[in-house]
Amino acid sequence: MSAEKLVYFDKLVFKKPKDFSFFLTASVYNFSFWFNGKRLLVPLEDAIIVLADLGSEIEARVYVSKNRRLEGVDGLGKIVEHVLGLVENLTEFYGIVAKDPLLSPSLETLYGMHIRASQPWIASVIGVCQQNASFRQGWKMFYNFIRVFGKRVSVEGIETYVPPSPSNINENSMDMLLDAGLGYRAKTVVALAKLFAGKQHLNGFDVGSEELEGELLSIRGVGEYTSRLALALSLRDYSKPPIDRWLRRIVAEVYKIDEKSVEREYTRVWGRWSALAALYTTVALDAEPLTKALERIRAGRLRPDPSKISPLTLWKHL
DNA sequence: TGCCAGGCGGGGT
DNA sequence: ACCCCGCATGGC
Incomplete structure (x- = not known):
């Protein structure tokens, strides 16, 4: 079955915020058919938004299915801002990261990484x-x-x-x-x-x-x-952390607390950034299985390793 | 080969 | 409130 060719609809340009890394934001948890190292494709119902890094600006070219009508570009602008997190100010989050024993070592590497939003x-x-x-x-x-x-x-x-x-x-x-x-x-x-x-x-x-x-x-x-x-x-609601066995065990180990109190303590430290901290943790440790992740923590290897298949490099492999 | 994972629900205590 | 088990599948 052949691919339908989408038709050009419109173009939008956004000013790139200071704490925004296009490459990290495009890379994280992505696939090769949506990011090729240069162009980021954001799928949206029957449309594709092609995003390109212009340095101080980000260009969004919008393509739609022939038989689809899109609402005005104003609505699209809001959607792109939301999807990329252009309106998300991470100053407060990075303030907590800087003091955190688990995440502070990767602060420089991951600075400006926002999580792309999906429907x-x-x-x-x-x-x-x-x-x-x-x-x-x-x-x-x-x-x-x-x-x-x-x-x-x-x-x-x-x-x-x-x-x-x-x-x-x-x-x-x-x-x-x-x-x-x-x-x-x-x-x-x-x-x-x-x-x-x-x-x-x-x-x-x-x-x-x-x-x-x-x-x-x-x-x-x-x-x-x-x-x-x-x-x-x-x-982009990060106020409640998704805590699984992996994060529970890791947080208990790093903060030296009981596994039962992980949610309370994690929410106390990270507040409205709790889920983002959880996602950053998976990136910092390359989402390695629990035993290996714990080894890395003990060895102090708390920065992502670019040679691994990981949240940041998934798009090179799948 | 035979475990066992970044959950969950149902059934026990 | 807890604890425990089974569950499809892929990976090692």
Whole structure:
């Protein structure tokens, strides 16, 4: 099946904020079909935004499907600002990082890294893929999910994917979800698809974070970890940390506290940046499995290693 | 080969 | 409030 060629719609230019690294923001947790080391492609329903670093500015070229009408460019500007985190001021966050024994060594390396936002439905799928799986297995699952269900399109000579809309996935998708390697998580993804297809406002960046969290938690297979990760990866709401066994153990070790008090202590230290700190931690330790991550902490190797397949280099390998 | 992972829900105490 | 188990799959 050949890729649909998207048509040029419009161009926007943004001033690059001081604490913003285009390369790090484009690199982190990304795939080769959305970032090639130079151009960042942001998929958005039936559109692709091509982003290029112009030094003091960022250019956004918008491409859309032929049969799709886009609302005005004003709305698009807000969306790009949200997706890239151009409006996110990390001064306070870096103030805490500078004093943190685990994250301060990687401050220079990771300075300016913002997390790209995905639509709530996609962020929820990412969360489900991370359940009870290693970093590599989880991201491979999501990669397969996009390749199996996404729509293949081309822009500026690059072939890429637009993620599926929730209405594309239902009970009949089970076999393909299993082929993508989701295992028992497949049912949860079908339930999420049903939720988002039925309540479309939940899939916008302007949905209330408490409402989204409540709806996600009502789904069988979505718990505290997955819903919090989804809030972080879609709404930039970092106030509640997604704490899994990995982070719980690491935080207990570094802060020398009991595992039971990790959430209380982590939220006390990081406040509204808790989930971002959790994500930075995975990047600093290359998302290595727990035993290796603990070894690295003991050895004081707290900076990402560019030779590893990691959150920052995933796009070179998948 | 046979474990076991960056969860979760259900059933036990 | 806890504790414990099974669950699909891939990786080692």
